Amino acid sequence: MSWQGGWKRRGPWLEVTPGREITEGEHRTDAVDHWLLNRLELPDKLWRRLRHEKQIELAGDRLRLALFPVTNLGVTPRWYDLKVLYEDDFCLVAHKPAGMAVHPDGAVKEGPLTLDHAVASYYEMNGIHAAVRHVHRLDTDTTGPVLYAKNEFALLKLDEQMRAKDIGRRYVALVRGEVPSSLRTLDWPIGKDRHHKQRRRVSPTGQSAVTHVELGEVWGSGQKAVSLVYLTLETGRTHQIRVHLSHAGYPLLGDVLYGGRAADFGRQALHGERLIFRHPLSGETITVEDARPDDFQKLHQQL
Secondary structure, eight states, X not given: OOOXXXXXXXXXXXXXXXXXXXXXXXXXXXXXXXXXXXXXXXXHHHHHHHHHTTOEEEETTEEEEOOOOOOOOSSOOOOOOOOEEEEOSSEEEEEEOTTOOSSOOTTOTTOOOOHHHHHHHHHHHTTOOOOOEESSOOOXXXXXXXXXXXXXXXXXXXXXXXXXXXXXXXXXXXXXXXXXXXXXXXXXXXXXXXXXXXXXXXOTTSBOOEEEXXXXXXXXXXXXXXXXXXXXXXXXXXXXXXXXXXXXXXXXXXXXXXXXXXXXXXXXXXEEEXXXXXXXXXXXXXXXXXXXXXXXXXXXXXX
């Protein structure tokens, strides 16, 4: 269950009107806590902190929670023309372009611009006093939507969805070879490649990894064929799609790390086109679409 009733944000406070469940009876504090933990599904860790810091208030029939404290960004703001695909008080979904990492390398003080830097700048310019917290990541050369949590409540709830494999991610890719329509599920564990620091490989001692495949189009035949495929993830291992498709014999166009050819495309031809998650407060299903970038569309048209 999630809270599907009315709510308002008032500065740092979330204000809800739970009704008779908490306003009737003698033990109102117990009723409030029961409602918070069972109806709002407030994570226990956050409930304990809010109680300890006296950041839960009941005034008449209105319940207020300090869910939006002023928080440091945690990342240096660096301006970039950020493309925001979805935003409310709890979440932000931003498009990540090719060639940009999601987060900075902590070992490099003045490293390249990352999506976290760009989101920090967006927050700063729009008066959003929240820490920059991404919920999942994409490879540097993969394009697509990245989900951010704008407060601790949202982060805990969305992390829970990630662990439960409840956040849906659909990708589109162009691969070398004639993919058969019978290829539906790639279920191979993935581990580190001890011969190459950046690479991953299918390994019987690796972590469980499952990728579902749906064939879109095929151009040509045999070794010279190119296929367009749609992919959904059950797990989120590093380089999962790239490793699985390469192991199956269908490397991504341009993915030189996993058997593709640089001459085919300037990067791996992989784009996240859809992200589906449940809203942290309401539980409503949010579907975010991200149009294919220009270079991917151009390559598709050429084929």
